[in-house]
Amino acid sequence: MSADGQPAAPALPAFSEALLDTSLPVPSGVIGPDGKPAPKRFSVYRNNVVVSLVEAIEQTFPAVQRMLGEDYFKALARVFVVGNPPTSPVLMWYGAEFPAFLETFEPLAAYPYLADVARVEWSWLRAYHSEDAMPLSPGELGEVAPDTLGNMTLKIHPAAILVESAWPILSFVAANRFLPDDDMAIDLNDAQSVLITRPDLDVELMLLRPGGVLFLEQLTSGSTLGQAAEAASAEVESFDLSGVLTDFLSAGVFRTFAS
Structure with a gap:
């Protein structure tokens, strides 16, 4: 009881833990308008919280x-939510640990590429919400004297993120997110590294x-x-500096350069 004779509010750690763990009892202090314990009200609130977090994972x-x-993903997301409660009030940043969760989730051991697919999708979100910055244009770099170009350092654009993988992760993301209606053949032996930019x-x-x-x-x-x-x-005999540099400049990978 509080000093004024009213039921004490539940301790925040106990309340938040009980929200995601259905094996825990309803925290003391959770009462209804009649002043009595309200387990049904808490159950509704608990379900709404879990559903909201699962939906956030689905969207990302x-x-x-x-x-x-x-159906499987929804059940999987609920398992993730219970073991990985949010650490930030900003819901759009919830799910950073999901790729690592997939990597260690034993029932999905036969699908080792899922974690890297999730890393691409998480990087997509990061790039989308990254700091705005004007990318370095090919013309700006073209104005540098050829004999000094090799001594330049390039600052990477804040939205540029690299995901390296032993699996065809770009093909998986394209076939299941951006081009779901295309009948795309995917070769599991095709290792792909993906650059995400904005x-x-x-x-x-x-x-x-x-x-x-x-x-x-x-x-x-x-x-x-x-x-x-x-x-x-x-390291790579077939490395094509001109081609790679052209790709990076067209994708806005660089922000500025300096000697």
Whole structure:
């Protein structure tokens, strides 16, 4: 009881834990207008919270949902929600741990590509809501003297995100999210690394050329253009600097450059 004789409010940790764990009892202090315990009211509230979180996962990972089927995905999302309560009041950022959850969820061990598909979808969300910034244009870089170009460092655009995978993740996302009506053949032996960018209003997904991953990682770590190209060429014989650089500039991967 509180000092004024009214029932004490339930402790917040106990209340939040009971919302997602149906094995826990209704927290003390949850009462109805008549002043008596209200387990039915709490059950309704508990269900609404779980449903809202499941819907948030569904909206963020539509490709994974289509691959698993709506009913299975909904049940899977409920399992995730119970074990991974939100840590932020901003619901659109709920689900960051979902790809790792898929990776360790034993019943889905036969589908190891699902986690990387989810990573692409989570990266899509991050890119969509990332900071607005004017991407570096090909013309700006073209004005740099050729003999100094190799000494340039390039700052990566805040919306540019790389997802590297041993699976055909771009094909999976395209077939199950963006082109669901196309009869697309997918080769599980086709390892794909995807670059997610948002140079303007729309998020774009690009399949990287050979050596593109290492090249971008080198630039991100602060290597000069020349150093990054040398590292990629040494690792990947078919690395095409001109082609990769053209792809990156057209996708708005870079923000600024400096000597």
